[in-house]
Amino acid sequence: MTPAFAPSLPLPSRDRATLRARLSHTRAPVAVLGEAPRPVSAPISHPWTPSSWRTRRALQQPTYPDQEHLARVENTISHLPALVSPGEMRALKAQLGNVALGHGFVLQGGDCAESLEETSEGVTDNIRALFKMAVVLMWGSQEPVVKIGRLAGQYGKPRSADTEVIDGVELPSYRGENINGAPFTPEARIPDPNRMLLAYNRSAGTTNLVRALASGGFGDLKRVKEWGMDWSMGTAKGREYMATAERIAESLHFMETCGVSPQQPVMTSTDVFTSHEGLLLPYEQALTRMDEETGEWYDCSGHFIWIGERTREIEDAHVQFAKGIANPIGVKAGPTMKPEELLRLCDELNPTNEPGRLTVITRMGAGKILQGLPPLVRAIKREGRHVVWVSDSMHGNTFKADSGFKTRSWNRIMTEVRGFFAVHEAEGTKAGGLHFEMTGKEVTECVGGTRKIKAEDLSQRYESLCDPRLNQSQALEMAFEAAEILRSQRRNH
Template sequence: MKPPGLLRRWPPTTWPTPEISGTVERDTNGLDGWRGLPRAQRPPWPDEAELAVVMRQLGTVPPLVTPAEVDELRDRLAVAAEGRAFLLQGGDPVESFAGNTEARLVANAATLAQMALVLAYGGSMPVVSVARAAGGYAHPAAAPIDHAGLPSWRGDLINDRTPAEAARVPDPQRLILAYANAAGAMNVLRAHFTGDLADLQSVHRWQQGLLDDVDPATPHLNAAQELGRAMAFIRACGVPDAAARPHARPYSSHDALVLEYERPLVRAARGRRYGLSGHLLGLSEQVGRLDGAHVDLVARIANPVTVTLGPDTLPEATVELCERLNPDNVAGRLTLTCRIGPGRVDESLPPIVEKVTAAGHRVLWQCDPMAAPGTPFARILEGVRGYFAVHRALCTHPGGLRVALDGDRPGTPAGGGRGLGRDRALDLAYQVAELLKG
């Protein structure tokens, strides 16, 4: 006798058709044009044949993110570009394979969630949280040779940090290791963002734990207590957590530095091409050359993109980048990240904002106040205040903040370590929330 229903013929409409992105082979419409263009930061690969084999392997693996998620993030960033939301981007600026642990990933994600809660309450607007995680295993090299006379360490995606000649030889197999590490990191983030990090009350309890037994004169204590009362009100009203925080999703970001890693993960879907190594891809100052390979590849995919602007960036060059990367002027496509120290922000940023605004480009403005690892906290605050002052004077929206986090070290002092610990990160969030109030 057949078990009831076990062998039933299900109609074909019972299960939704999965979204499948197709691998893009050699592209005749210019996707591979970057190969013949000037290219900064290209690793000196010793074996081009092995590199080609690895790239073909990467072209067959499942993507790390989906086109639907990428489109969703771009739509949410469009709201921020229009002045009705705020982008918070944070995490490890340079990830490593050894540091790719669940504890560290969750600590940084929890810190990001706590900062977002403070900003959303203080600024009275939605916050789009994007983790700097699951892909940033490479970093720009200042020179081919380091101070010890060895080939420079370019990040775990390229070579080994061990100070030895053999360890510093670029290894194409590390691209596969980077993909595996990124996939593991995304699994961890997805699991926690659908669990404890999706629970506003849990996020607030973690934050409240940092304020237990503190001195009554602690900065922002009153604001924290106000937030606590608001959370209690939400709980008392029986508002479901899904309704209070409907967009809890682990968006990932990293700089698209190594094109041999990025290109195989470009896939075709929805009539467009997506870089599915991450949701939000970045161009650092070192690779932002208008006629360069990085700009060419990124211009041909549908992901939202960040472009880092330094103190020497020219307004005219910024407008040209806007035209190249966002020719259809789609809100949410392009974020301009101002990495200009407090000593020059008043001088360098206004001409850029004025020129881009006058040209009619719909961009999202973001501040990165941590010009270097270990930037003193007072200088970070000075840079953020200068950034807000410029936008207030020009009547534009200071729509985002990017910070380096070291969330698994709660007591990180000002200027110590690569990023902000939980206490300093929350301090910064409260300060930015006050600035958002105007």
């Protein structure tokens, strides 16, 4: 990954205006070592600014009791260093562009909602689990795997209602650690702007830890066996992972015997990008910066930002904000998405049809994937749009167990994954990746899997702040199942 980005403080508004006048969005892009050529952007035909979303309907935003306090915090964050760099975002867009054109696979995974109390050990566990899954998918598909963590910013969560009632008491809904607290008390549930500063600081630390792990030897392919040492070998998938790791180690040893050094950077380091739902718009705006090299605006809170199922209306604030930033972005597509809606979103969010700019993250549900996905795929294929198709098989398969715990079934999650691959195979399009809520811990939040977690087991280690996550065993089992599908498709072609 490219070095950490530590820019100077933002220019005063009058200087930014002068700079924008000098820099044209249509000029030839400057070549950057190690990056793929970037297509020339079309002129922006409407006046977009990082704050133009404020003229639109903004759903899922908290109501802060002290607006002056909110403004002070926004101003403070706007003068803090960016968390990620434009160069890193362009590198990710290039990798996603390859996937959109049929080469490679995306693995996006991590916490449902991050905790401000997360330890470095917890982050490391999640990265280790992501690495294991990526190695399995890469070995099975024989394609590069783009690794994107749901971390370093995944704090805000959309809610189905603004308030919740427990035992006759009504309080604001918990919206994530960057907005309010999870305890059901009036004090905890008051939206607090200072939480955005806490989220920024925690995101900065997490981003730097991820960079260190990815580039400092933790991602060395020679360590694939070590990544499995902490995981019980009492499961069939655990033993299968170690067998795969052994084959990779043998291949590396053979290369070394032939005189090919396994110490090349491609073997000893990797890229791990950060992502989160761009839900809390005041925070996202405060971290939006103009790249002096290109004159483009980037949301520097994370490499990859997505728009959720509840906030993807064309005329609303989240789409308005996302269409003006140059990050690679995603949009969730649930079972109610119509082909014409998706094409309009493509027009708004990727008018130049740039490969890698737009990822469509489908979240249909196991019972609806085979009916809901084909019309969308056909419309995109018919119109020649470049998108990366990624399956979020988690959110459409949530239910409440008799014990009261919100949970998901491993079998239903896998059914949606299989349906996702089957649709793309039938339509002659590229199944581009998988998006999971998962953790490197052996929690008990989703039922099923090789460890056969049952509904009555959920209370043993239910640690999620919001939605249930696959544990390490279940996530790796999912990766093996997907790798087998990819291997089978490769043989058939």
